[in-house]
Amino acid sequence: MKTLCNSLKILGDPPNDDMPINAGLLFFNEAPERFFESARIELTIMPDPAGDGMIEYEFKGPLDIQIDRAIGFIRSNVIACMTLKHDDTPVADRICNYPLRAVEEAVVNAVYHKDYTSPEPTRITVRPDRIVIQNVPGPDRSISDADISGFNMASTRYRNVRIGDLLKYRGLAEKRCTGIPNMVRSMRGNDSPDPILETDAERSFFRVTLMINPVFVRKKGQICIDMQNNSDISLENRILALLQANPSLSMRELLNALGYYRNASNVYAMVRSMVSEGTIEYTIPDKIRSGNQRIRLRNTE
Known part of the structure:
Protein backbone atom coordinates (compact mmCIF):
# COMPACT_ATOMS: atom_id res chain seq x y z
CA MET A 1 0.00 0.00 0.00
CA LYS A 2 2.82 2.41 0.83
CA THR A 3 4.42 1.71 -2.54
CA LEU A 4 1.12 2.54 -4.25
CA CYS A 5 0.73 5.75 -2.23
CA ASN A 6 4.29 6.75 -3.08
CA SER A 7 3.65 6.18 -6.77
CA LEU A 8 0.59 8.45 -6.50
CA LYS A 9 2.71 11.00 -4.63
CA ILE A 10 0.15 11.38 -1.85
CA LEU A 11 2.54 10.81 1.08
CA GLY A 12 4.66 13.42 2.82
CA ASP A 13 8.42 13.73 2.69
CA PRO A 14 10.61 12.05 5.35
CA PRO A 15 10.25 11.90 8.28
CA ASN A 16 6.50 12.21 7.54
CA ASP A 17 6.53 9.72 4.69
CA ASP A 18 3.94 7.54 6.44
CA MET A 19 1.38 10.38 6.54
CA PRO A 20 -0.88 11.43 3.65
CA ILE A 21 -0.62 14.94 2.23
CA ASN A 22 -3.74 17.09 1.95
CA ALA A 23 -4.44 16.02 -1.63
CA GLY A 24 -4.36 12.40 -0.52
CA LEU A 25 -6.99 13.07 2.13
CA LEU A 26 -9.15 14.97 -0.35
CA PHE A 27 -9.11 12.26 -3.03
CA PHE A 28 -8.58 8.93 -1.27
CA ASN A 29 -10.91 9.29 1.68
CA GLU A 30 -14.67 8.75 1.79
CA ALA A 31 -15.23 11.74 4.11
CA PRO A 32 -12.61 14.46 3.47
CA GLU A 33 -14.88 16.95 5.29
CA ARG A 34 -13.70 15.34 8.53
CA PHE A 35 -10.33 16.97 7.89
CA PHE A 36 -11.37 19.95 5.77
CA GLU A 37 -14.70 21.46 6.79
CA SER A 38 -15.30 23.08 3.41
CA ALA A 39 -14.46 20.06 1.26
CA ARG A 40 -17.92 19.92 -0.30
CA ILE A 41 -20.03 21.47 -3.04
CA GLU A 42 -23.23 23.27 -2.04
CA LEU A 43 -25.75 23.57 -4.87
CA THR A 44 -28.83 25.76 -4.49
CA ILE A 45 -31.75 25.94 -6.89
CA MET A 46 -33.26 29.37 -6.38
CA PRO A 47 -36.34 29.97 -8.57
CA LEU A 63 -13.21 15.66 -4.81
CA ASP A 64 -13.53 13.87 -8.16
CA ILE A 65 -16.74 12.17 -6.99
CA GLN A 66 -18.14 15.52 -5.82
CA ILE A 67 -17.49 16.96 -9.27
CA ASP A 68 -19.07 13.99 -11.05
CA ARG A 69 -22.20 14.12 -8.88
CA ALA A 70 -22.66 17.89 -9.08
CA ILE A 71 -22.25 17.94 -12.86
CA VAL A 78 -30.99 21.96 -15.21
CA ILE A 79 -29.68 21.63 -18.74
CA ALA A 80 -32.26 21.56 -21.51
CA CYS A 81 -31.73 21.55 -25.27
CA MET A 82 -33.89 22.34 -28.26
CA THR A 83 -33.68 21.90 -32.02
CA LEU A 84 -34.22 24.95 -34.20
CA LYS A 85 -35.37 24.34 -37.77
CA HIS A 86 -34.99 26.92 -40.52
CA ASP A 87 -37.17 27.56 -43.58
CA ASP A 88 -34.23 28.14 -45.91
CA THR A 89 -32.12 25.08 -45.08
CA PRO A 90 -32.67 21.45 -44.11
CA VAL A 91 -29.92 21.74 -41.51
CA ALA A 92 -31.26 22.27 -38.00
CA ASP A 93 -29.39 23.84 -35.08
CA ARG A 94 -29.29 22.24 -31.65
CA ILE A 95 -28.71 24.60 -28.76
CA CYS A 96 -28.88 24.29 -24.98
CA ASN A 97 -29.82 26.71 -22.26
CA TYR A 98 -26.29 26.15 -20.91
CA PRO A 99 -23.60 24.17 -22.76
CA LEU A 100 -22.51 21.26 -20.58
CA ARG A 101 -18.82 21.76 -21.39
CA ALA A 102 -18.90 25.30 -19.99
CA VAL A 103 -20.56 24.07 -16.78
CA GLU A 104 -17.98 21.30 -16.42
CA GLU A 105 -15.07 23.70 -16.86
CA ALA A 106 -16.50 26.16 -14.33
CA VAL A 107 -17.17 23.52 -11.67
CA VAL A 108 -13.78 21.82 -12.07
CA ASN A 109 -12.02 25.21 -11.99
CA ALA A 110 -13.77 26.14 -8.73
CA VAL A 111 -12.93 22.84 -7.01
CA TYR A 112 -9.35 22.85 -8.33
CA HIS A 113 -8.44 26.37 -7.20
CA LYS A 114 -10.32 26.53 -3.91
CA ASP A 115 -8.56 27.16 -0.59
CA TYR A 116 -9.42 24.12 1.55
CA THR A 117 -8.33 25.82 4.76
CA SER A 118 -11.20 28.30 4.31
CA PRO A 119 -14.59 27.37 5.84
CA GLU A 120 -16.36 28.41 2.62
CA PRO A 121 -17.43 25.50 0.37
CA THR A 122 -17.62 25.62 -3.40
CA ARG A 123 -21.03 27.17 -4.15
CA ILE A 124 -23.23 26.67 -7.20
CA THR A 125 -26.45 28.69 -7.47
CA VAL A 126 -28.96 27.95 -10.22
CA ARG A 127 -31.29 30.88 -10.90
CA PRO A 128 -33.95 31.11 -13.62
CA ASP A 129 -31.62 32.89 -16.03
CA ARG A 130 -28.12 31.95 -14.91
CA ILE A 131 -25.79 29.52 -13.15
CA VAL A 132 -23.30 31.04 -10.70
CA ILE A 133 -20.22 29.10 -9.50
CA GLN A 134 -18.09 30.61 -6.75
CA ASN A 135 -15.00 29.58 -4.84
CA VAL A 136 -12.57 31.26 -2.45
CA PRO A 137 -10.09 32.83 -2.77
CA GLY A 138 -9.84 34.70 -6.07
CA PRO A 139 -7.16 34.53 -8.77
CA ASP A 140 -3.51 35.11 -7.96
CA ARG A 141 -2.52 38.79 -8.04
CA SER A 142 -0.10 38.04 -10.88
CA ILE A 143 -3.25 37.92 -13.05
CA SER A 144 -4.37 41.48 -13.69
CA ASP A 145 -7.94 42.76 -13.89
CA ALA A 146 -7.41 43.29 -17.61
CA ASP A 147 -6.31 39.67 -17.96
CA ILE A 148 -9.48 38.53 -16.18
CA SER A 149 -11.79 40.64 -18.32
CA GLY A 150 -9.96 39.40 -21.41
CA PHE A 151 -10.29 35.74 -20.32
CA ASN A 152 -6.49 35.44 -20.14
CA MET A 153 -6.09 33.57 -16.86
CA ALA A 154 -2.62 32.11 -17.41
CA SER A 155 -0.40 32.32 -14.34
CA THR A 156 3.13 31.37 -13.39
CA ARG A 157 1.96 30.52 -9.86
CA TYR A 158 -0.24 27.51 -9.33
CA ARG A 159 -2.48 26.79 -6.35
CA ASN A 160 -3.16 23.17 -5.36
CA VAL A 161 -0.63 21.64 -7.76
CA THR A 178 -7.29 25.92 -20.74
CA GLY A 179 -10.36 25.91 -18.46
CA ILE A 180 -11.48 29.50 -19.03
CA PRO A 181 -10.73 29.51 -22.80
CA ASN A 182 -12.67 26.23 -23.18
CA MET A 183 -15.55 27.72 -21.21
CA VAL A 184 -15.65 30.81 -23.44
CA ARG A 185 -15.40 28.72 -26.61
CA SER A 186 -18.24 26.47 -25.46
CA MET A 187 -20.53 29.41 -24.64
CA ARG A 188 -19.84 31.09 -27.97
CA GLY A 189 -20.33 27.81 -29.83
CA ASN A 190 -23.79 27.61 -28.25
CA ASP A 191 -24.57 31.25 -29.22
CA SER A 192 -24.67 32.07 -25.50
CA PRO A 193 -23.34 35.26 -23.87
CA ASP A 194 -19.72 35.21 -22.76
CA PRO A 195 -19.21 34.04 -19.18
CA ILE A 196 -18.96 36.79 -16.56
CA LEU A 197 -15.82 36.55 -14.40
CA GLU A 198 -15.76 38.50 -11.14
CA THR A 199 -13.48 39.04 -8.18
CA ASP A 200 -12.74 41.92 -5.78
CA ALA A 201 -9.71 44.10 -5.04
CA GLU A 202 -8.61 41.74 -2.27
CA ARG A 203 -9.03 38.69 -4.54
CA SER A 204 -11.09 37.08 -1.78
CA PHE A 205 -13.38 35.17 -4.17
CA PHE A 206 -13.79 34.15 -7.78
CA ARG A 207 -17.24 33.99 -9.36
CA VAL A 208 -18.21 32.64 -12.77
CA THR A 209 -21.69 33.44 -14.10
CA LEU A 210 -23.09 31.55 -17.08
CA MET A 211 -26.11 33.33 -18.53
CA ILE A 212 -28.93 31.40 -20.16
CA ASN A 213 -29.04 31.25 -23.96
CA PRO A 214 -31.32 34.09 -25.16
CA VAL A 215 -33.38 31.68 -27.28
CA PHE A 216 -34.69 30.18 -24.05
CA VAL A 217 -36.17 33.53 -23.04
CA ARG A 218 -39.68 34.43 -24.22
CA LYS A 219 -40.42 37.80 -25.80
CA LYS A 220 -41.86 39.00 -22.51
CA GLY A 221 -38.58 38.27 -20.79
CA GLN A 222 -39.80 35.11 -19.09
CA ILE A 223 -37.72 31.97 -19.05
CA CYS A 224 -38.79 29.60 -21.82
CA ILE A 225 -38.20 26.51 -19.70
CA ASP A 226 -39.26 27.62 -16.25
CA MET A 227 -37.04 26.96 -13.28
CA GLN A 228 -38.16 23.79 -11.53
CA ASN A 229 -39.25 24.31 -7.95
CA ASN A 230 -40.06 22.02 -5.07
CA SER A 231 -43.64 21.47 -6.19
CA ASP A 232 -43.25 20.77 -9.91
CA ILE A 233 -39.85 19.10 -10.28
CA SER A 234 -40.55 15.41 -10.93
CA LEU A 235 -40.47 13.19 -7.88
CA GLU A 236 -38.21 10.69 -9.62
CA ASN A 237 -35.63 13.37 -10.46
CA ARG A 238 -35.71 14.69 -6.88
CA ILE A 239 -35.05 11.20 -5.51
CA LEU A 240 -32.20 10.68 -7.98
CA ALA A 241 -30.69 14.05 -7.09
CA LEU A 242 -30.75 13.24 -3.37
CA LEU A 243 -29.10 9.86 -3.98
CA GLN A 244 -26.46 11.50 -6.17
CA ALA A 245 -25.62 13.73 -3.20
CA ASN A 246 -25.74 10.91 -0.60
CA PRO A 247 -24.31 7.38 -0.79
CA SER A 248 -27.54 5.93 0.67
CA VAL A 267 -42.96 8.29 -2.54
CA TYR A 268 -43.08 4.62 -1.51
CA ALA A 269 -44.71 3.75 -4.83
CA MET A 270 -42.05 5.70 -6.75
CA VAL A 271 -39.22 3.98 -4.85
CA ARG A 272 -40.70 0.54 -5.64
CA SER A 273 -41.03 1.50 -9.29
CA MET A 274 -37.45 2.77 -9.49
CA VAL A 275 -36.18 -0.42 -7.85
CA SER A 276 -38.14 -2.51 -10.36
CA GLU A 277 -36.68 -0.48 -13.22
CA GLY A 278 -33.16 -0.96 -11.86
CA THR A 279 -32.48 2.75 -11.32
CA ILE A 280 -31.96 2.34 -7.58
CA GLU A 281 -31.61 -0.62 -5.23
CA TYR A 282 -32.15 -1.69 -1.64
CA THR A 283 -29.05 -2.22 0.49
CA ILE A 284 -30.76 -5.29 2.06
CA PRO A 285 -32.72 -6.72 -0.91
CA ASP A 286 -33.66 -9.95 0.90
CA LYS A 287 -35.34 -8.12 3.79
CA ILE A 288 -37.28 -5.22 2.31
CA ARG A 289 -38.90 -4.30 5.64
CA SER A 290 -35.67 -4.42 7.66
CA GLY A 291 -35.26 -1.59 10.16
CA ASN A 292 -31.76 -1.04 8.71
CA GLN A 293 -33.00 -0.86 5.12
CA ARG A 294 -31.63 1.91 2.92
CA ILE A 295 -31.78 2.80 -0.77
CA ARG A 296 -28.98 3.85 -3.07
CA LEU A 297 -28.19 4.36 -6.74
CA ARG A 298 -27.68 1.06 -8.48
CA ASN A 299 -24.04 0.25 -9.12
CA THR A 300 -23.80 -0.36 -12.86
CA GLU A 301 -20.06 -0.93 -12.97
Whole structure:
Protein backbone atom coordinates (compact mmCIF):
# COMPACT_ATOMS: atom_id res chain seq x y z
CA MET A 1 0.00 0.00 0.00
CA LYS A 2 2.82 2.41 0.83
CA THR A 3 4.42 1.71 -2.54
CA LEU A 4 1.12 2.54 -4.25
CA CYS A 5 0.73 5.75 -2.23
CA ASN A 6 4.29 6.75 -3.08
CA SER A 7 3.65 6.18 -6.77
CA LEU A 8 0.59 8.45 -6.50
CA LYS A 9 2.71 11.00 -4.63
CA ILE A 10 0.15 11.38 -1.85
CA LEU A 11 2.54 10.81 1.08
CA GLY A 12 4.66 13.42 2.82
CA ASP A 13 8.42 13.73 2.69
CA PRO A 14 10.61 12.05 5.35
CA PRO A 15 10.25 11.90 8.28
CA ASN A 16 6.50 12.21 7.54
CA ASP A 17 6.53 9.72 4.69
CA ASP A 18 3.94 7.54 6.44
CA MET A 19 1.38 10.38 6.54
CA PRO A 20 -0.88 11.43 3.65
CA ILE A 21 -0.62 14.94 2.23
CA ASN A 22 -3.74 17.09 1.95
CA ALA A 23 -4.44 16.02 -1.63
CA GLY A 24 -4.36 12.40 -0.52
CA LEU A 25 -6.99 13.07 2.13
CA LEU A 26 -9.15 14.97 -0.35
CA PHE A 27 -9.11 12.26 -3.03
CA PHE A 28 -8.58 8.93 -1.27
CA ASN A 29 -10.91 9.29 1.68
CA GLU A 30 -14.67 8.75 1.79
CA ALA A 31 -15.23 11.74 4.11
CA PRO A 32 -12.61 14.46 3.47
CA GLU A 33 -14.88 16.95 5.29
CA ARG A 34 -13.70 15.34 8.53
CA PHE A 35 -10.33 16.97 7.89
CA PHE A 36 -11.37 19.95 5.77
CA GLU A 37 -14.70 21.46 6.79
CA SER A 38 -15.30 23.08 3.41
CA ALA A 39 -14.46 20.06 1.26
CA ARG A 40 -17.92 19.92 -0.30
CA ILE A 41 -20.03 21.47 -3.04
CA GLU A 42 -23.23 23.27 -2.04
CA LEU A 43 -25.75 23.57 -4.87
CA THR A 44 -28.83 25.76 -4.49
CA ILE A 45 -31.75 25.94 -6.89
CA MET A 46 -33.26 29.37 -6.38
CA PRO A 47 -36.34 29.97 -8.57
CA ASP A 48 -37.18 33.21 -6.75
CA PRO A 49 -34.83 36.02 -5.58
CA ALA A 50 -36.53 35.98 -2.16
CA GLY A 51 -35.71 32.31 -1.74
CA ASP A 52 -39.27 30.98 -2.09
CA GLY A 53 -39.19 27.38 -3.30
CA MET A 54 -35.43 27.16 -2.77
CA ILE A 55 -33.92 23.66 -2.79
CA GLU A 56 -30.44 22.95 -1.41
CA TYR A 57 -28.16 19.99 -2.10
CA GLU A 58 -24.74 19.00 -0.77
CA PHE A 59 -22.21 16.88 -2.62
CA LYS A 60 -19.57 15.26 -0.44
CA GLY A 61 -16.94 12.57 -0.79
CA PRO A 62 -13.63 12.54 -2.69
CA LEU A 63 -13.21 15.66 -4.81
CA ASP A 64 -13.53 13.87 -8.16
CA ILE A 65 -16.74 12.17 -6.99
CA GLN A 66 -18.14 15.52 -5.82
CA ILE A 67 -17.49 16.96 -9.27
CA ASP A 68 -19.07 13.99 -11.05
CA ARG A 69 -22.20 14.12 -8.88
CA ALA A 70 -22.66 17.89 -9.08
CA ILE A 71 -22.25 17.94 -12.86
CA GLY A 72 -24.50 14.89 -13.17
CA PHE A 73 -27.19 16.69 -11.18
CA ILE A 74 -26.97 19.78 -13.39
CA ARG A 75 -27.02 17.64 -16.53
CA SER A 76 -30.18 15.82 -15.39
CA ASN A 77 -32.09 18.64 -13.72
CA VAL A 78 -30.99 21.96 -15.21
CA ILE A 79 -29.68 21.63 -18.74
CA ALA A 80 -32.26 21.56 -21.51
CA CYS A 81 -31.73 21.55 -25.27
CA MET A 82 -33.89 22.34 -28.26
CA THR A 83 -33.68 21.90 -32.02
CA LEU A 84 -34.22 24.95 -34.20
CA LYS A 85 -35.37 24.34 -37.77
CA HIS A 86 -34.99 26.92 -40.52
CA ASP A 87 -37.17 27.56 -43.58
CA ASP A 88 -34.23 28.14 -45.91
CA THR A 89 -32.12 25.08 -45.08
CA PRO A 90 -32.67 21.45 -44.11
CA VAL A 91 -29.92 21.74 -41.51
CA ALA A 92 -31.26 22.27 -38.00
CA ASP A 93 -29.39 23.84 -35.08
CA ARG A 94 -29.29 22.24 -31.65
CA ILE A 95 -28.71 24.60 -28.76
CA CYS A 96 -28.88 24.29 -24.98
CA ASN A 97 -29.82 26.71 -22.26
CA TYR A 98 -26.29 26.15 -20.91
CA PRO A 99 -23.60 24.17 -22.76
CA LEU A 100 -22.51 21.26 -20.58
CA ARG A 101 -18.82 21.76 -21.39
CA ALA A 102 -18.90 25.30 -19.99
CA VAL A 103 -20.56 24.07 -16.78
CA GLU A 104 -17.98 21.30 -16.42
CA GLU A 105 -15.07 23.70 -16.86
CA ALA A 106 -16.50 26.16 -14.33
CA VAL A 107 -17.17 23.52 -11.67
CA VAL A 108 -13.78 21.82 -12.07
CA ASN A 109 -12.02 25.21 -11.99
CA ALA A 110 -13.77 26.14 -8.73
CA VAL A 111 -12.93 22.84 -7.01
CA TYR A 112 -9.35 22.85 -8.33
CA HIS A 113 -8.44 26.37 -7.20
CA LYS A 114 -10.32 26.53 -3.91
CA ASP A 115 -8.56 27.16 -0.59
CA TYR A 116 -9.42 24.12 1.55
CA THR A 117 -8.33 25.82 4.76
CA SER A 118 -11.20 28.30 4.31
CA PRO A 119 -14.59 27.37 5.84
CA GLU A 120 -16.36 28.41 2.62
CA PRO A 121 -17.43 25.50 0.37
CA THR A 122 -17.62 25.62 -3.40
CA ARG A 123 -21.03 27.17 -4.15
CA ILE A 124 -23.23 26.67 -7.20
CA THR A 125 -26.45 28.69 -7.47
CA VAL A 126 -28.96 27.95 -10.22
CA ARG A 127 -31.29 30.88 -10.90
CA PRO A 128 -33.95 31.11 -13.62
CA ASP A 129 -31.62 32.89 -16.03
CA ARG A 130 -28.12 31.95 -14.91
CA ILE A 131 -25.79 29.52 -13.15
CA VAL A 132 -23.30 31.04 -10.70
CA ILE A 133 -20.22 29.10 -9.50
CA GLN A 134 -18.09 30.61 -6.75
CA ASN A 135 -15.00 29.58 -4.84
CA VAL A 136 -12.57 31.26 -2.45
CA PRO A 137 -10.09 32.83 -2.77
CA GLY A 138 -9.84 34.70 -6.07
CA PRO A 139 -7.16 34.53 -8.77
CA ASP A 140 -3.51 35.11 -7.96
CA ARG A 141 -2.52 38.79 -8.04
CA SER A 142 -0.10 38.04 -10.88
CA ILE A 143 -3.25 37.92 -13.05
CA SER A 144 -4.37 41.48 -13.69
CA ASP A 145 -7.94 42.76 -13.89
CA ALA A 146 -7.41 43.29 -17.61
CA ASP A 147 -6.31 39.67 -17.96
CA ILE A 148 -9.48 38.53 -16.18
CA SER A 149 -11.79 40.64 -18.32
CA GLY A 150 -9.96 39.40 -21.41
CA PHE A 151 -10.29 35.74 -20.32
CA ASN A 152 -6.49 35.44 -20.14
CA MET A 153 -6.09 33.57 -16.86
CA ALA A 154 -2.62 32.11 -17.41
CA SER A 155 -0.40 32.32 -14.34
CA THR A 156 3.13 31.37 -13.39
CA ARG A 157 1.96 30.52 -9.86
CA TYR A 158 -0.24 27.51 -9.33
CA ARG A 159 -2.48 26.79 -6.35
CA ASN A 160 -3.16 23.17 -5.36
CA VAL A 161 -0.63 21.64 -7.76
CA ARG A 162 -1.15 18.06 -6.57
CA ILE A 163 -4.95 18.43 -6.70
CA GLY A 164 -4.50 19.52 -10.31
CA ASP A 165 -2.37 16.44 -11.02
CA LEU A 166 -5.01 14.10 -9.60
CA LEU A 167 -7.82 15.85 -11.48
CA LYS A 168 -5.77 15.46 -14.64
CA TYR A 169 -5.35 11.73 -13.99
CA ARG A 170 -9.15 11.51 -13.74
CA GLY A 171 -9.55 13.34 -17.04
CA LEU A 172 -11.25 16.30 -15.35
CA ALA A 173 -8.53 18.94 -15.84
CA GLU A 174 -5.69 19.60 -18.25
CA LYS A 175 -3.39 21.82 -16.13
CA ARG A 176 -2.62 24.02 -19.14
CA CYS A 177 -4.70 27.09 -18.21
CA THR A 178 -7.29 25.92 -20.74
CA GLY A 179 -10.36 25.91 -18.46
CA ILE A 180 -11.48 29.50 -19.03
CA PRO A 181 -10.73 29.51 -22.80
CA ASN A 182 -12.67 26.23 -23.18
CA MET A 183 -15.55 27.72 -21.21
CA VAL A 184 -15.65 30.81 -23.44
CA ARG A 185 -15.40 28.72 -26.61
CA SER A 186 -18.24 26.47 -25.46
CA MET A 187 -20.53 29.41 -24.64
CA ARG A 188 -19.84 31.09 -27.97
CA GLY A 189 -20.33 27.81 -29.83
CA ASN A 190 -23.79 27.61 -28.25
CA ASP A 191 -24.57 31.25 -29.22
CA SER A 192 -24.67 32.07 -25.50
CA PRO A 193 -23.34 35.26 -23.87
CA ASP A 194 -19.72 35.21 -22.76
CA PRO A 195 -19.21 34.04 -19.18
CA ILE A 196 -18.96 36.79 -16.56
CA LEU A 197 -15.82 36.55 -14.40
CA GLU A 198 -15.76 38.50 -11.14
CA THR A 199 -13.48 39.04 -8.18
CA ASP A 200 -12.74 41.92 -5.78
CA ALA A 201 -9.71 44.10 -5.04
CA GLU A 202 -8.61 41.74 -2.27
CA ARG A 203 -9.03 38.69 -4.54
CA SER A 204 -11.09 37.08 -1.78
CA PHE A 205 -13.38 35.17 -4.17
CA PHE A 206 -13.79 34.15 -7.78
CA ARG A 207 -17.24 33.99 -9.36
CA VAL A 208 -18.21 32.64 -12.77
CA THR A 209 -21.69 33.44 -14.10
CA LEU A 210 -23.09 31.55 -17.08
CA MET A 211 -26.11 33.33 -18.53
CA ILE A 212 -28.93 31.40 -20.16
CA ASN A 213 -29.04 31.25 -23.96
CA PRO A 214 -31.32 34.09 -25.16
CA VAL A 215 -33.38 31.68 -27.28
CA PHE A 216 -34.69 30.18 -24.05
CA VAL A 217 -36.17 33.53 -23.04
CA ARG A 218 -39.68 34.43 -24.22
CA LYS A 219 -40.42 37.80 -25.80
CA LYS A 220 -41.86 39.00 -22.51
CA GLY A 221 -38.58 38.27 -20.79
CA GLN A 222 -39.80 35.11 -19.09
CA ILE A 223 -37.72 31.97 -19.05
CA CYS A 224 -38.79 29.60 -21.82
CA ILE A 225 -38.20 26.51 -19.70
CA ASP A 226 -39.26 27.62 -16.25
CA MET A 227 -37.04 26.96 -13.28
CA GLN A 228 -38.16 23.79 -11.53
CA ASN A 229 -39.25 24.31 -7.95
CA ASN A 230 -40.06 22.02 -5.07
CA SER A 231 -43.64 21.47 -6.19
CA ASP A 232 -43.25 20.77 -9.91
CA ILE A 233 -39.85 19.10 -10.28
CA SER A 234 -40.55 15.41 -10.93
CA LEU A 235 -40.47 13.19 -7.88
CA GLU A 236 -38.21 10.69 -9.62
CA ASN A 237 -35.63 13.37 -10.46
CA ARG A 238 -35.71 14.69 -6.88
CA ILE A 239 -35.05 11.20 -5.51
CA LEU A 240 -32.20 10.68 -7.98
CA ALA A 241 -30.69 14.05 -7.09
CA LEU A 242 -30.75 13.24 -3.37
CA LEU A 243 -29.10 9.86 -3.98
CA GLN A 244 -26.46 11.50 -6.17
CA ALA A 245 -25.62 13.73 -3.20
CA ASN A 246 -25.74 10.91 -0.60
CA PRO A 247 -24.31 7.38 -0.79
CA SER A 248 -27.54 5.93 0.67
CA LEU A 249 -30.68 7.05 2.49
CA SER A 250 -33.21 5.42 4.75
CA MET A 251 -36.84 5.96 3.80
CA ARG A 252 -37.25 8.30 6.76
CA GLU A 253 -34.25 10.36 5.65
CA LEU A 254 -35.59 10.42 2.10
CA LEU A 255 -39.06 11.55 3.21
CA ASN A 256 -37.59 14.30 5.41
CA ALA A 257 -35.37 15.55 2.59
CA LEU A 258 -38.36 15.62 0.23
CA GLY A 259 -40.45 17.48 2.78
CA TYR A 260 -43.00 14.69 3.29
CA TYR A 261 -44.36 14.23 6.79
CA ARG A 262 -47.63 12.47 5.93
CA ASN A 263 -49.47 11.03 2.91
CA ALA A 264 -46.20 9.74 1.46
CA SER A 265 -47.69 6.74 -0.38
CA ASN A 266 -46.59 8.24 -3.71
CA VAL A 267 -42.96 8.29 -2.54
CA TYR A 268 -43.08 4.62 -1.51
CA ALA A 269 -44.71 3.75 -4.83
CA MET A 270 -42.05 5.70 -6.75
CA VAL A 271 -39.22 3.98 -4.85
CA ARG A 272 -40.70 0.54 -5.64
CA SER A 273 -41.03 1.50 -9.29
CA MET A 274 -37.45 2.77 -9.49
CA VAL A 275 -36.18 -0.42 -7.85
CA SER A 276 -38.14 -2.51 -10.36
CA GLU A 277 -36.68 -0.48 -13.22
CA GLY A 278 -33.16 -0.96 -11.86
CA THR A 279 -32.48 2.75 -11.32
CA ILE A 280 -31.96 2.34 -7.58
CA GLU A 281 -31.61 -0.62 -5.23
CA TYR A 282 -32.15 -1.69 -1.64
CA THR A 283 -29.05 -2.22 0.49
CA ILE A 284 -30.76 -5.29 2.06
CA PRO A 285 -32.72 -6.72 -0.91
CA ASP A 286 -33.66 -9.95 0.90
CA LYS A 287 -35.34 -8.12 3.79
CA ILE A 288 -37.28 -5.22 2.31
CA ARG A 289 -38.90 -4.30 5.64
CA SER A 290 -35.67 -4.42 7.66
CA GLY A 291 -35.26 -1.59 10.16
CA ASN A 292 -31.76 -1.04 8.71
CA GLN A 293 -33.00 -0.86 5.12
CA ARG A 294 -31.63 1.91 2.92
CA ILE A 295 -31.78 2.80 -0.77
CA ARG A 296 -28.98 3.85 -3.07
CA LEU A 297 -28.19 4.36 -6.74
CA ARG A 298 -27.68 1.06 -8.48
CA ASN A 299 -24.04 0.25 -9.12
CA THR A 300 -23.80 -0.36 -12.86
CA GLU A 301 -20.06 -0.93 -12.97
